[in-house]
Amino acid sequence: MSKDIRIKKGLDLKLKGDAEKVVSVVSRSKVYAINPSDFNGVTPKMVVKEGAKVKAGEIIFYSKNDESVKFVSPVSGTIQEIKRGEKRVILQILITADSQDIHLEHSKKNLKDLSSQEVKEQLLASGCWPFINQRPYDVIANSADTPKAIFVSAYASAPLTADVDFVLENKTEAFQAGIDALAKLTSGKVHLSLKGKEKSALENISGVSIHKVFGPHPAGNVGVQISKIDPINAGDRVWTVAPQDVATIGEFFLTGKFNATKTIALSGSEVKDAQYYTLISGAQISDLVAGKIKGDNVRIISGDIFTGNKVTQNGFLGFYSNTVTVIPEGNEYRMFGWMPFASPSIHSAQRTGLSWLMPGKKYAPNTNLNGEERALVVTGEMENVMPLDIYPMQLLKACIANDIDKMENLGIYEVAPEDFALIDYTNTSKLEAQVIIRKALNLMIKEVG
Structure with missing residues (x-):
C-alpha cells in the first residue's frame, strides 16, 4: 500500500529567476563533451582514439571497475580530443559533432517478452546503465546486483530546478516504458514519489507504488523518500533513477536508439527571461546562455544551487544536470557584512536577519560564504x-x-x-x-x- 510522506524539517529557499514554462530549442553545439568526473568512482578505459568517427550511442569508454558498464557518445561526429591530467587520468572527451546525428541502432524488442537478464543486457549495451544509481554510496549501480527496490523522485524540491511534470508532459509513453523496464530489474517494488497537493500526469503510471510527498526541501531528495518508505539496512542495495532518465530508458526500448536529448531549465536571478530549453547532453554552455545573461560578474552552475558544479561559458552541460542556474558572483565586499540587520535583501536561515519577517519574499543571493570555516559547531543547528x-x-x-x-x-x-x-x-x-x-x-x- 502506498503511503504519503510528510516532512517538517528542512527549508524552502525562495529565489528570483524561476523558469517560465515555455520551451525553446538550443542551436546545435559544434563540440560536445563527456566528463568522466560526472561518474563518481568510474575509471574510464577508452574504446576509441582521437580522430575516430562515432555514431550517437556508440561506446566511447567503459568502466575499469565494471567492464560491462558502457558510456556512449551523445552525438555522431569525430573524437576531437581526449584531455588528460596527471598520471594520464582522462579528464574530458571532446566530440566534434556532425550537422545531423546518425544513431547506432539496436533491435527493438517487446519489453513484455524480455527477461530480467535480457533487459539488463540491453541497458548495458545501449549506454543507459549509467542513469541507474545505487544506494548506499551514491554511485552507478553494480550490474551484478539485484536491488530490493527502485526509487524515482518526480518531486524537485530544490530552488529553481526544472519542474518534472512540465518536462515530461509529452513523454508519458516513454516514461511508462522506462518504468516497465526498471520493474524487470528488481524483486521488489518501483516507488514513484510525486509532489503533494498537485495533480500530476504521472499519477496514471502503472506498475509503480505512488507516494505523495509534502514538506520543504529536501523532501524531494530520493534519499529522504527511501528513509521513509523502505530504509536501507546492512547489505541492502537500492537503486535510484531520475525521471527524465527513466523516459530516456523508455525511449530506447521504444525506438532502439539512445537519445541524449533533454529539456533543462535555465534559471536564476541573472538570467533574462528564464525558461526551458531542449538540447543534447554534453552541449556547450555558451550555446545555451549566449545573450541570456544580465551581467558579466556571474556564477554559472550546471545543476541546482545546492548540489551543482561551477562551469564557465566554455564548459559543458553535466551528464545528470537538468538545470543550469545563473546567480551573482560573490566576490564583492559588503560594508558591515558582519552586521546581520545591515540588509533586508539577504536571506538568513537562523533569524539573524530580517528575512524571517517576510516569509514570501524572493531573494537573489550571490555565492559569498560570508565568512571562513570556523572552529565551532552550534548544537542542534x-x-x-x-x-x-x-x-x-x-x-x-x-x-x-x-x-x-x-x-x-x-x-x-x-x-x-x-x-x-x-x-x-x-x-x-x-x-x-x-x-x-x-x-x-x-x-x-x-x-x-
Whole structure:
C-alpha cells in the first residue's frame, strides 16, 4: 500500500529567476563533451582514439571497475580530443559533432517478452546503465546486483530546478516504458514519489507504488523518500533513477536508439527571461546562455544551487544536470557584512536577519560564504534541516576522523552528499558537508566495498 510522506524539517529557499514554462530549442553545439568526473568512482578505459568517427550511442569508454558498464557518445561526429591530467587520468572527451546525428541502432524488442537478464543486457549495451544509481554510496549501480527496490523522485524540491511534470508532459509513453523496464530489474517494488497537493500526469503510471510527498526541501531528495518508505539496512542495495532518465530508458526500448536529448531549465536571478530549453547532453554552455545573461560578474552552475558544479561559458552541460542556474558572483565586499540587520535583501536561515519577517519574499543571493570555516559547531543547528533519522553533526565528525565503525553506526549507508546540501547553506561553522560525506563514502567503498 502506498503511503504519503510528510516532512517538517528542512527549508524552502525562495529565489528570483524561476523558469517560465515555455520551451525553446538550443542551436546545435559544434563540440560536445563527456566528463568522466560526472561518474563518481568510474575509471574510464577508452574504446576509441582521437580522430575516430562515432555514431550517437556508440561506446566511447567503459568502466575499469565494471567492464560491462558502457558510456556512449551523445552525438555522431569525430573524437576531437581526449584531455588528460596527471598520471594520464582522462579528464574530458571532446566530440566534434556532425550537422545531423546518425544513431547506432539496436533491435527493438517487446519489453513484455524480455527477461530480467535480457533487459539488463540491453541497458548495458545501449549506454543507459549509467542513469541507474545505487544506494548506499551514491554511485552507478553494480550490474551484478539485484536491488530490493527502485526509487524515482518526480518531486524537485530544490530552488529553481526544472519542474518534472512540465518536462515530461509529452513523454508519458516513454516514461511508462522506462518504468516497465526498471520493474524487470528488481524483486521488489518501483516507488514513484510525486509532489503533494498537485495533480500530476504521472499519477496514471502503472506498475509503480505512488507516494505523495509534502514538506520543504529536501523532501524531494530520493534519499529522504527511501528513509521513509523502505530504509536501507546492512547489505541492502537500492537503486535510484531520475525521471527524465527513466523516459530516456523508455525511449530506447521504444525506438532502439539512445537519445541524449533533454529539456533543462535555465534559471536564476541573472538570467533574462528564464525558461526551458531542449538540447543534447554534453552541449556547450555558451550555446545555451549566449545573450541570456544580465551581467558579466556571474556564477554559472550546471545543476541546482545546492548540489551543482561551477562551469564557465566554455564548459559543458553535466551528464545528470537538468538545470543550469545563473546567480551573482560573490566576490564583492559588503560594508558591515558582519552586521546581520545591515540588509533586508539577504536571506538568513537562523533569524539573524530580517528575512524571517517576510516569509514570501524572493531573494537573489550571490555565492559569498560570508565568512571562513570556523572552529565551532552550534548544537542542534544541523538537525533543523535534516529530516533523515540520523545525527548529522556526529556523522560528520566521524567522517572527518575516518572512523569507519562510527560512520556505520551513525548511518553512512543511508546518505548521499545531496542530503547535506542544506547543512552547507545553513551551518554557522561553514563546513563543506557535502565534500566531507563524498570523501567518507569513497573511503567506505575502498575499505568495506
